[in-house]
Amino acid sequence: MHAGAPSLLTDHYELTMISxxxxxxxxxxRSVFEVFARRLPQGRRYGVVAGTGRLLEQLAAFRFHPDExxxxxxxxxxxEQTAAWLSDYRFRGDLDxxxxxxxxFPGSPVxxxxxxxxxxxxxxxxILSVLNHDCAIAAAAARMVTAxxxxxxxxxxxxxxxxxxxxxxxxxxxxxxxxxxxxLAAGLRYGIPTAGTAAHAFTLLHDxxxxxxxxxxxxxxxxxTLLVDTYDISQGIxxxxxxxGPGLRAVRIDSGDLSxxxxxxxxxxxxxxxxxxxxxxxxDLDEYAIAALAAEPVDVxxxxxxxxxxxxxxxAGLVYKLVEVDGRPVVKRSENKATVxxxxxxxxxxxxxxxxVEEIVLSQQATPPPQPGDRLLQRPFxxxxxxxxxxxxxxxxxxxxxxxxxTIPWEGLKLSAGDxxxxxxxxxxx
Numbered sequence: 383m384h385a386g387a388p389s390l391l392t393d394h395y396e397l398t399m400i401s402x403x404x405x406x407x408x409x410x411x412r413s414v415f416e417v418f419a420r421r422l423p424q425g426r427r428y429g430v431v432a433g434t435g436r437l438l439e440q441l442a443a444f445r446f447h448p449d450e451x452x453x454x455x456x457x458x459x460x461x462e463q464t465a466a467w468l469s470d471y472r473f474r475g476d477l478d479x480x481x482x483x484x485x486x487f488p489g490s491p492v493x494x495x496x497x498x499x500x501x502x503x504x505x506x507x508x509i510l511s512v513l514n515h516d517c518a519i520a521a522a523a524a525r526m527v528t529a530x531x532x533x534x535x536x537x538x539x540x541x542x543x544x545x546x547x548x549x550x551x552x553x554x555x556x557x558x559x560x561x562x563x564x565x566l567a568a569g570l571r572y573g574i575p576t577a578g579t580a581a582h583a584f585t586l587l588h589d590x591x592x593x594x595x596x597x598x599x600x601x602x603x604x605x606x607t608l609l610v611d612t613y614d615i616s617q618g619i620x621x622x623x624x625x626x627g628p629g630l631r632a633v634r635i636d637s638g639d640l641s642x643x644x645x646x647x648x649x650x651x652x653x654x655x656x657x658x659x660x661x662x663x664x665x666d667l668d669e670y671a672i673a674a675l676a677a678e679p680v681d682v683x684x685x686x687x688x689x690x691x692x693x694x695x696x697x698a699g700l701v702y703k704l705v706e707v708d709g710r711p712v713v714k715r716s717e718n719k720a721t722v723x724x725x726x727x728x729x730x731x732x733x734x735x736x737x738x739v740e741e742i743v744l745s746q747q748a749t750p751p752p753q754p755g756d757r758l759l760q761r762p763f764x765x766x767x768x769x770x771x772x773x774x775x776x777x778x779x780x781x782x783x784x785x786x787x788x789t790i791p792w793e794g795l796k797l798s799a800g801d802x803x804x805x806x807x808x809x810x811x812x
Contacts, residue, residue: 390450391440393507394459400500401464409467409500414706414725417479417493417509419486423518423695425799428790430524430783431492432554433516434482435776438763440508446471473501474767478760480728481774483557483783485790486517489743489806491726492700494760499707506702515547516554517698522669523558523689524787528795529673534561535683536577538664539690551690557780560685572776579634579662585612595625607632607662610647619647623654632660632682640665641678648679668693669797711745722808729756730789730804738789741806 403409422429446468454460460468475497486492493509495502526535537555540548552568562577563569569576580598588594595608604626610618610633622633633651635643640663651659663675664684672683688694703721704712711723724745731740732755742756752758762770774782787795794803 390446390453391444391508391511392504396504396506397454397460397464397468399503400467401460403499404463404467410498412708413497413499413502413704415495415502415506415702416491416705416726417495417513417700417702418491419488419699420701420719421488421699422802423521423692423697423699425797426521426695427794427796427800427803428521429486429490429517429698430520430558431480431482431484431486431513431517432520432557432779433512433550434479434493434763435773435779436516436550436553437509437512438477438769438773440512441473441477441505441764442769444471444473444505444508467500471501471504472767473497473505473764475501475764476762476766477764478762480759481761481779481782483774483779483781483786484759485783485786485804487741487802487804487806489722489808490741491728491743491760494725495702496725499704503704510700510702512550514697514700516550517700518692518695519551519554519689520558520783521698522691522693522695523555523560523685524783525669525693525797526667526672526683526685526689527559528787529669529676529797530683531676533681533683535559535672535685536561536662536664537563537565537686537689538578538684539686539688540565542687543690548690553776555685555689557776557783559780559784560689561682574776579607579609582609582612582636585609591618592621592625595622599626599630604629605631607634607660609634609636611635611637611643615643615647616650619650620654623651623656623659628654628656628659630656630659632662634662634664634684636663636665636684638665640671640680641675644675644678644680673797706746726808728759730759731756732789736789737791738804741804743806743808745809 451465451468455465479493537552537560543551548565549568552563552565553572556574562575564578568574585591585594608622610622644661647661660681662682663680667683667685668688705723706725713723714721727744729742729752730738732738790803
């Protein structure tokens, strides 16, 4: 592995195409590729653009190092001409797309990659790997944030994902509105607030529950969260208040019927003179479980497995397709996989009240001026291989998604299956 760079994150067939295109002279034809989804995952009404910031980091470091080129040459995967091209590779084209935190729908041109055929096609695996993962996690996390109705969520799924996917998931969840993560690497890399409690193992380590709680409070102070369900929850809460007093920040419940236990725990805390102690619940929570707890006295949710696996939709279903060559639209006509040729421009149309009503996707050859209330969706990220100056921060993207979710119709936020929250109208030249 080379520090800061994806190690040969390229598919075999990409290099096959490049080798053939270099040989026949088509590798340098000006090309446009687009990233879009043909459909949303089952039951989803919107997608969330996430991972763009990570993708730009990866692109900045995307090179083919000598040992990688030697591997490809020694295995007969590339010839000498292709090996020389790879050795000199860096992306020198343009990159445009929806801002991170933007919503997308079927047919939305989420990302547009322009340059020579070879320099663009070699990025397909990298681009789809980053965006398909992060968009899926962010969409699931956004649904959980909506279900939580303003109550904070902690992302705590690192142990249910690949080690690097865990960091990316924490970032995507934070972008979607989670308050914090238990993943310290994500905190270090991206400045995300971190939070966490002790595990059951810490309680089991000690001779009794009170001793474990006393140790944690002695080390961290009363503004900590005590895990109270190792043995008996009611006794655990009594022990927690006996040790820490009513100034304890929170208790966490990680098992059982959370709806019943939250109500009982709140009543017991109030009875013990600790009305300000918060209740944190965790344990295989997804958006549906969170929504089911809306009427219960839960203060904070901890979500793990569901968020880092996309809550049943682990990929966003994005594809990467060639749509233009030397200024000429090209289309794929395969059954159920047809594409719309030509570079696209996209606007989101809104009512005077700010509610989004339609997304207009126009080919470059058929672009009328936008109407009042239309918002242009694509923005530049890279020009001639150089990053533009005003790239948004993670905080900017988080705020942008929050604003976007406010604009979609109320029915678009439902957890039940239904049509996309905003219909997309694709117009081509006639």
